[in-house]
Amino acid sequence: MIPSWILDSFAAVMLLVAAASAARLVAARSWPRGTQRAALADVDVAHLLMAIAMAGQLVAGLRTLPDGAWEVVFGLLTAWFAYRVIRDARVSGVRALAGGHCAPHLVHAAAMLYMFLAVSAPAAHGAGGMSGMGGGLSGMGTLGLPFLAFGFALTLIGYSIWDLDQVSGPGTSGHYSLAAARVTPPGPVLAGVGAAAVSASATSLAPAAAETPAAAEAVAAPLVSAPADGTGVLAPWVATGCRIAMGVTMAFMLLIMI
């Protein structure tokens, strides 16, 4: 049995992540359309939703939406980031599947979807409703496909370590640094999310462009100049920090659910 104060602590961190993500979305509204605003939106919206959902899973009193609604939300987010990864892969090849901008978010969204599906399954069979993960640990039935939880946890930890290493590297501000990013105009918008496409990433497109003429052409044509580097809450490290916090929290949740 996990002591409740540990779950409360993780929930508090998730609320901080949600607040930071919301602040980033508000702050980014002052930027012109079609620039970094578009690049930030879908990631910050995803962070906001995941943080709120995880806080509700950790502490029953923080629940907002029913599990079924979250399953739909994360199903949509998973589909969205899967679309983005496929689009990235067409430009920069298989590297987009592992190290691209959207692949980590795809894993995060898919892990959230899995968590809700796995936790909801016993309730659907009459094992009793979930009252947050704290109640779930004592009242939940067996977790479906525990190997999947293990795999997700390992992947999330791997991405968190990668983020930490990159964000603390010499002369970098994280591999998502948008300072040097060249961002495409907004792509299709996910209904209800308002997220425009981040183009294949600040980091995955530019190197690809340098390596292959085709990729360079794909990148160069629609590029717009990025405005000044994000500062304050819009600093790249804030988004990376949020993602690290979410990755660690999500991995923790998955491991204690096994």
Add this chain to the structure above:
Amino acid sequence: MLAGSAAGNPGVVARPITWDAALVGHHLAALNALFATIQLLLGIGIAWRPTVRVALAASIAWSLGVWWFGEGLGMVLTGDVSPVSGAPGAVILYALLAVLLWPADRPASVAPFTAARAVGAPVARALWLVLWLSLAWFALLPANRAPQALHAMVAGMTDGEPGWLAGLDRGAASLVAHQGLAASIVLAIALVIVAVGVCLPTPAARGTLVLAAVVAAVFWVFGQALGEIMTGGATDPNSGPLLALLALVYWPVRAAVTAPDHAASAPEGTTAS
């Protein structure tokens, strides 16, 4: 669990373990949370470049502490350990990896493999030899040569595991039933080959490192049931992944350039390829 690791150990080793187990038993949740927090901070500290040296040093101290107080020095002094089940203790391998992967100022170009960057190739090879030869020694201990020793060990890993993993372990257990001596000898030979592999020319070294990774995978799946993580009661992934990681850091570096003073002493094929 902690108190159990005192059994069979000499008194000087066992008494602190017993004291530690009693302490943890009285404050289980708080101390477990503290231990988890320390390990989480160590992980973050290692991944965060400005703190990597401090965190690695702390992880070495932590590993040695856990190896004694949590694993009874891997039970290596009891004579009842097996490399298949994780001897000499996964946690000591963390310390070894921290030493081998210590950020080094020496150029990567003079190191024949990553593990040699911090301590130099001779020391790294010596550490590899000590580790794998000790595993071979453990494999030949009387407790592991008994006809049903390996069978009982593997069959005992199935409790609480998912059906597919339990099925794999049951199948493996049936293969080695009454074959304890033969299995021990075959395993010891394989471990000796792995041990001397890093002293061989590059192509052969690569082959033995692949063998090391295969052996690690076999240990992890059949002898350790993936560290029993699927049972919900594991405290670590056990030694299989760490042995595979060790094999990786000894993989000959393709771009290595032989330093003048290195060329004279290093075996052929291990300094450049």
